[in-house]
Amino acid sequence: MDTGRANSIEIDIERLWRDLDASALIGPGRAGGLRRLALTDEDKAMRDVFVAWCESAGCQVRVDAVGNIFARRGGLDDTLPAILIGSHLDTQIAGGRYDGILGVLAGLEIIRTLNDHGVVTRRPIELVTWTNEEGVRFQPPMMGSGAFTGAHDVAWVHAQLDDDRKIFAEELSRIGYLRSAQPLPEHYDSYFELHIEQGETLDAEGLHVGIVTGGFRTFGTELRVTGENAHSGPTPMRRRSNALVGASLLIARLNDIGWTFEPEGRTTCSRLLIEPNRYGIIPHSAKLTVDMRHPDDEKAREMYQEFLDFVPLAARKANVGIEIAKEWSFGDVVFDSRLINLVRSVAADLGVSHRHLLSAASHDAYNVAKVIPTVMIFTPCREGISHNEKEHIEPSYTAPGVNVLLNAVLRRANA
Template sequence: MNSLAEPKTAIADLRTDSDRLWESLMEMAKLSATAKGGVNRQALTDLERQGRDLFIQWCRAEGCTIRIDNIGNIFARREGSDPTAKTVMAGSHLDSQPTGGKYDGCFGVLAGLEVIRTLNEHNITTKAPLEVAAWTNEEGCRFPPCMMGSGVFSGVLEFDTMMARTDADGVTVSDALDAIQYRGSDSVSPSEINAYFEPHIEQGPILEDTDTTIGVVIGGLGQKWFDLTLTGLEAHAGPTPMNLRRDAMMGAAEVTQALNRIAHEHQPHGRGTVGSMMLHPGSRNVIPGQVKMTLDMRHWEPEALIAMGESVAAAVDEICQRHGLGYELTPTADFAPEHFNKECVDAVREGAKKLGLSHMDIISGAGHDAMFVGRVVPAAMIFIPCKDGISHNEAESATPEHVHAGCNVLLHAMLNAAGLGETKA
């Protein structure tokens, strides 16, 4: 048998099969297709079970062994030549939003599978084993919070608490896992993993806007979420003079402006969003006596994120005092920024260079499984463009060329991390 360290040109020229990867994406999408061309494969539903079953079927056909842990995460393993080496993993998720697209999450899982198919096809053995992970409930739309499976795996989320979470119908995660028969008992530890790579559509417009094929993701924005309730006094819109009102909506409007201002003061990475607002009593001729709203703050630097949170809290207090409002500001999420492992990031960047692909460093504004996995395992992400930056939408779209490019970068990043073994006999 010949060492694969010798035919460097052959390895440098290695590419995945674009048509095979695209056909796999389209076949997976058929299982949960929506009328508008998207998918509805919510976590732990029967449709998601079908997607899991198909993925496992494909992995077993490539000789992979399958492990499933207690939260339903799936791990498909291809052995390497060194049984003592830690694994090099690729992964993402198979679940979707109710009106999701074909590529969000699924691309990352099937790109990992395509890497294994390509290596099998060319009789290439890696020194370290390779593994593909399909994480449970990344979206969090049926069972909050998001990134549940990777959160439990990394120890960020507590297993028993997550198993007790319910959907809108009162079904627990525990019952849903049993219903689709994906409550596993295999023990999989972060200590087994040497590197983790997650390919994903960008879910934003930067790559397309700059005509760049590969985003080398150096980390992700930290997040602080709050629920804010402002309480004033309902009163008749006609007889009540402006200077005598305790208008909760006026407070909400100023808080929204303050959040926007604070985000602008923390550029280039500051983000501030009011995503939901509910008025009580909701009558056109009654001054709102209560507003419930959400505040979403994000930043790349931990100190800046803390400063944003403190500034918003101070603004809420000042605004409410001025308008005679009571308030309750409740933290609902607090995720530190994720700075990905330098060696993994470099492997992605070198893969893009080797392939002659345009690339740029980029920071993820959205949450991904890699954000949690990266806390306990060296990790990085690979972004490809999506049309108009649209995601979480049935109109979500990526080109076969970009899908293929991202998968090829994954291939060479994983080979970089895993090392080369020997050709199969």
């Protein structure tokens, strides 16, 4: 029986790439990427394939009440807390083939590699794919990991609606992934998440691994602007209550705040819905989603407060009502120092080029880090392009990072 000598084995990169290519056939986008939104038929198809792959690798598969899928590879002592590896399989509307997906399938490749080499670890290893990380169809993002960690109540998650007023729980049941397993944070020793960088640092510097120390502090909110439907011809300017004008004032101020906090501050309005959205009619309703990000917590809070202070001014100027429908925040996380040191040591032993990085994007690891020791590993993506169908990575500069993940997990599982 082999318990695995550190740094002695490597993944099968060709097999991993076959899995990535197979994933890319499920919910293909228009330009070579993916459109695989949470709890859609495409999501179900990918989940079914993933479960079959995990079971073929000898894993025991469980699904919890919000559709998170856990695949367990037993250890010598199954009573010990397991090592958890994961990310997500859902995508943006016009998303890439690798964002999140690489992290899940890299975890599967690690299990297969350990099987190939007959390695039995002291601790169990589990692979997870989190539900609705992207937050495209149901908001907020990172919903599945939020429920797992207690940040969201399961009943609240179940009640969330998409734009067509379809209910989360009913859609989860429809695709066959409303189950009752109850994995808890205390069942896990540590969490590892591998992800493409979604930034250009590694690609520009020719490095293979980013060791993520923390994230940009992010504040997000959904606002609803209420005006009055009226004809655009006869209605005098003084009598108008134009919801789109109110939303536009908010968006313009948001953009100004981002420029004020350049180069590290970022502000975005990513979503705007107006009604009735018809020619000749003054909109009576607008709904917009915004976020503000900065690596410094205090400055991120300052950005958010500046935006909130402007909301009543925009309401008065546009003669509309504005309410905050939802608020969320993430990124106030520092990843586990011991796991960071472990990943750095493994990278050095393997001769893999690396550096420390902050993550400007959000990840399930942000939620998990609050309840389980967590570390993130970044691998390069070409020109930092992500959430885009042009997203691209290559086996040659991805394999080193997955091998670092493999050997870091192996060391921790045998500790």
